[in-house]
Amino acid sequence: MTRTVPISELATHEVENQPEPRSGDISLWDGDAVLHAEVARAGADASALGAAGAAFGTAQARFDAEEARRDPPRLVPFDRAGRRIDEVHYNPGYHAIMALGLGHGYAAAAWDEGGNARPGGHATHAALSYMLSQVEPGACCPMTMTYAGVPALAADAGLAAQWRAPLLSRSYDPAVAPVAAKSGATIGMAMTEKQGGSDVRANTTRAVRDGDAYRLTGHKWFCSAPMSDAFLTLAQAEGGLSCFLVPRWLEGGRNRIHLQRLKDKLGNRANASTEIEYNGALAFRLGDEGAGVKTIIEMVHHTRLDTAVAPAGLMRAALSEATWWVAGRSAFQRRLIDQPLMRAVMADLALEWESALALAMGAARAFDDDSESGRAFARIAVALAKYLNNKRAPAMIYEALEALGGMGYVEETPMPMLYREAPLNGIWEGSGNVICLDILRTLARAPLSVETLRAQLDAVRGVDARYDAALAAHFDRWPALPPEAEARWYAESLAHLLAASFLIEGAPAAVADGYVATRVAGHRGATIGAVAGLDFDAILARVGVTGG
Ligand SMILES: Cc1cc2nc3c(=O)[nH]c(=O)nc-3n(C[C@H](O)[C@H](O)[C@H](O)COP(=O)(O)OP(=O)(O)OC[C@H]3O[C@@H](n4cnc5c(N)ncnc54)[C@H](O)[C@@H]3O)c2cc1C
Missing domain, CATH: 1.20.140.10 (Butyryl-CoA Dehydrogenase, subunit A, domain 3)
Incomplete structure (x- = not known):
C-alpha cells in the first residue's frame, strides 16, 4: 500500500531521527520465534495461533483497542423514566476486541464440548492470552474469567448443561437477554467485599433458600466485567460459605444486581470494574453448601x-x-x-x-x-x-x-x-x-x-x-x-x-x-x-x- 507521507520539511526545521510508529498490520505470531518454540514444545495449536496472531495485530485491532481505552465504559444505572437498568455502555472498539478474542477461541480453545481439556488446549489458550494482552489487556479480563469459569461448572451437572455451550460458543453476544436467547455468553467472578478480599471467608453476603434456588443479599466491592451473563459468587448460606451462579438477566426481566459505581482505576481502562449490590438476587448453588472456596x-x-x-x-x-x-x-x-x-x-x-x-x-x-x-x-x-x-x-x-x-x-x-x-x-x-x-x-x-x-x-x-x-x-x-x-x-x-x-x-x-x-x-x-x-x-x- 502506498503511504501518503507527512511533511518533514517544516518552516523552521526538518523532522528527522524520529523512528516511524510501528504501523499497519503486524502479526503478533510471525515475528515471535520464542512463542513458536514454546507452542511447539507444548503441543499447542500453532495454526490457530498463527491466524489469531495475525488478526490480533492488525491496524484495525489496535485502533479498536485504543478507542476502547480512550472512551472508557460508562455506567447507565437508570433509564429515562428512572427505572433501574444497571447497564454499562462500552465503546464499539471494546465489543470489537471481545468478538475478536472470543472468535479466535480465547475462552473456548482449552475445552471440548464436555468441558474436558483438549490436548495442548491450555497452552493454546495461554498463547492467545499472551498475544491479546499485547493489544488490549483490559478486555482480556472477561475472556479469562469465561475460560476459567468452565471447569468450575463441573460441580453441578444441570448448570453445566445450561451454561457450558454458550460459554464455549466462540460467539460474542452483548445483548441484554437471558442466556437461552443468546448465541454466546461470558461469566465473571464476585468474591471481594469491602471488609476482606484475600480473606474471602470474611464475606457477609447472605444466601437464603427460595425453592430450588437462593436469594442473595449483600455487596461486592470489586466486580469486573459487570455486563457478564453470570457471576460465580461467594455467599454465606446456612451450611457456610458457598458458591453460587448468579445470572445477570432472567427470563422476562433483570436480576436484582445493582451497579453502584464504576471504579476509577490506574489502568485497565477498557474493562469496567464495579461495586455492586445483590438485593435479593436470584442465585443457583454450585457445589455443596459450605464448599464455596x-x-x-x-x-x-x-x-x-x-x-x-x-x-x-x-x-x-x-x-x-x-x-x-x-x-x-x-x-x-x-x-x-x-x-x-x-x-x-x-x-x-x-x-x-x-x-x-x-x-x-x-x-x-x-x-x-x-x-x-x-x-x-x-x-x-x-x-x-x-x-x-x-x-x-x-x-x-x-x-x-x-x-x-x-x-x-x-x-x-x-x-x-x-x-x-x-x-x-x-x-x-x-x-x-x-x-x-x-x-x-x-x-x-x-x-x-x-x-x-x-x-x-x-x-x-x-x-x-x-x-x-x-x-x-x-x-x-x-x-x-x-x-x-x-x-x-x-x-x-x-x-x-x-x-x-x-x-x-x-x-x-x-x-x-x-x-x-x-x-x-x-x-x-x-x-x-x-x-x-x-x-x-x-x-x-x-x-x-x-x-x-
Ligand atoms: C482492577 C481490579 C479488578 C478486580 N476485579 C475483581 C473481580 O472481578 N472480582 C473479585 O472478586 N475481585 C476483583 N478484584 C479484587 C481483587 O481480587 C482484590 O483486590 C485482591 O484479592 C486483594 O484483596 P483486597 O483488595 O481486599 O486486599 P487485602 O486482602 O486487604 O490485602 C491487602 C494487602 O495485604 C496483603 N495480605 C493479605 N493477607 C495477608 C497475610 N496473611 N499476610 C501478609 N500479607 C497479607 C495482600 O497481599 C495485599 O498486599 C479486582 C481488583 C482490581 C484492582
Whole structure:
C-alpha cells in the first residue's frame, strides 16, 4: 500500500531521527520465534495461533483497542423514566476486541464440548492470552474469567448443561437477554467485599433458600466485567460459605444486581470494574453448601494461569516498541542499539521477557497434563510464575519505556498504557504476599507438588555448575519451609530456579547462560541492564521484532 507521507520539511526545521510508529498490520505470531518454540514444545495449536496472531495485530485491532481505552465504559444505572437498568455502555472498539478474542477461541480453545481439556488446549489458550494482552489487556479480563469459569461448572451437572455451550460458543453476544436467547455468553467472578478480599471467608453476603434456588443479599466491592451473563459468587448460606451462579438477566426481566459505581482505576481502562449490590438476587448453588472456596478455587486456579502469562505479553509489547525505537534512533552519531550500554539494557530486557514467557508456558504445559502429578505441578508452578512475572513486569516495562526517552512518557506510544497495566496481574487472584503464603501452604500440604517441583528442578542438573550450586544453596538455606516473613525471598528464589530449569531445557544456550549468570548466580546489579559478559547478539536475535 502506498503511504501518503507527512511533511518533514517544516518552516523552521526538518523532522528527522524520529523512528516511524510501528504501523499497519503486524502479526503478533510471525515475528515471535520464542512463542513458536514454546507452542511447539507444548503441543499447542500453532495454526490457530498463527491466524489469531495475525488478526490480533492488525491496524484495525489496535485502533479498536485504543478507542476502547480512550472512551472508557460508562455506567447507565437508570433509564429515562428512572427505572433501574444497571447497564454499562462500552465503546464499539471494546465489543470489537471481545468478538475478536472470543472468535479466535480465547475462552473456548482449552475445552471440548464436555468441558474436558483438549490436548495442548491450555497452552493454546495461554498463547492467545499472551498475544491479546499485547493489544488490549483490559478486555482480556472477561475472556479469562469465561475460560476459567468452565471447569468450575463441573460441580453441578444441570448448570453445566445450561451454561457450558454458550460459554464455549466462540460467539460474542452483548445483548441484554437471558442466556437461552443468546448465541454466546461470558461469566465473571464476585468474591471481594469491602471488609476482606484475600480473606474471602470474611464475606457477609447472605444466601437464603427460595425453592430450588437462593436469594442473595449483600455487596461486592470489586466486580469486573459487570455486563457478564453470570457471576460465580461467594455467599454465606446456612451450611457456610458457598458458591453460587448468579445470572445477570432472567427470563422476562433483570436480576436484582445493582451497579453502584464504576471504579476509577490506574489502568485497565477498557474493562469496567464495579461495586455492586445483590438485593435479593436470584442465585443457583454450585457445589455443596459450605464448599464455596473449594468450588470457586477451580476458577481462580485457571485465572491465575492468565495472570502469569499476561505480564509476559505486556513485556513483549514493551520490548517490541523499545527495540524498534533504539534501532531507528541515533544519539551522538550512532544508532542507540549499536551503543554498548543500550545493547546491554536491551539484552537484559529480552532476558526478562523470554524467561517470563518460558515460566508461564511451563505452567501452561502442566495445566495440559491432566494426571494427578500434572495437576500437583500446575498448582505450584502457576503460583511461582504469577509471583515472579508480576514482580518483574513494572520494572521491566519502565526500563523499556525509558529507552524511548521522553517519547516513552507520551500517550501516543503504547508505553504509558503498558506501564499502568503492569501492577494489576500481581494484585488480583492473590496479591504478592497471599501468593507466597499459598506457595508455602501448597508445599506443606501437597507432597506431590513438592515431588514434581523437585523433579523438574533436578532434571537439568549437570548442565550448568552455577545452576547446580544455586539449587543446592537454596535447599541448604531452607532445608524446611521458611518462616512466613521469608516467604517472598523463598518464592523468588524457587521461581528463578524453575525459570532457569525451563530455559536450560528449551532455550538456546546463550539465553539459558545469560539467565543463569544474572538471575541465578547473581552476576548482575539490582537494576535492569547492570550486566556484562553475555552473548548480547544471540539474546537480542530472539526478539525478532517486525513492523513499520
Ligand atoms: C482492577 C481490579 C479488578 C478486580 N476485579 C475483581 C473481580 O472481578 N472480582 C473479585 O472478586 N475481585 C476483583 N478484584 C479484587 C481483587 O481480587 C482484590 O483486590 C485482591 O484479592 C486483594 O484483596 P483486597 O483488595 O481486599 O486486599 P487485602 O486482602 O486487604 O490485602 C491487602 C494487602 O495485604 C496483603 N495480605 C493479605 N493477607 C495477608 C497475610 N496473611 N499476610 C501478609 N500479607 C497479607 C495482600 O497481599 C495485599 O498486599 C479486582 C481488583 C482490581 C484492582
